Amino acid sequence: MTALLPWLVAAWLLGIGLYGIVTSSNYIHLIGCLNVVQSATYVILLCVGYRWNAGPPIFDPQPPGTPAVDPVVQALVLTDIVIGATVSALLLALAVQLHKRKGTLDPEALRPMR
Secondary structure, X not given: OOOXXXXXXXXXXXXXXXXXXXXXXXHHHHHHHHHHHHHXXXXXXXXXXXXXXXXXXXOOOOOOOOOEOOHHHHHHHHHHHHHHHHXXXXXXXXXXXXXXXXXXXXXXXXXXXX
């Protein structure tokens, strides 16, 4: 059950985020739901790279042959976090500009854009 829990958390985050994206009636809410979906990718990546009964990826104090967690996956998660923060900042800046020009952030009210 312990090995299954992170996968269930990732699936729950993905489901909640996708539900929020589908039912969103505001672009700020939509951006927040995209962040929730992206946090599901963090959990999935960490699940893939985690090794049970393994130590940290610091090899100095451990004897050779000791299992260690994969540091590449941890670096990918950190990169994913930085890219997600950048994309969120860009989308929020676009939402602010859209609100300044059109006066609303409702996707249905903005439907007839040309």
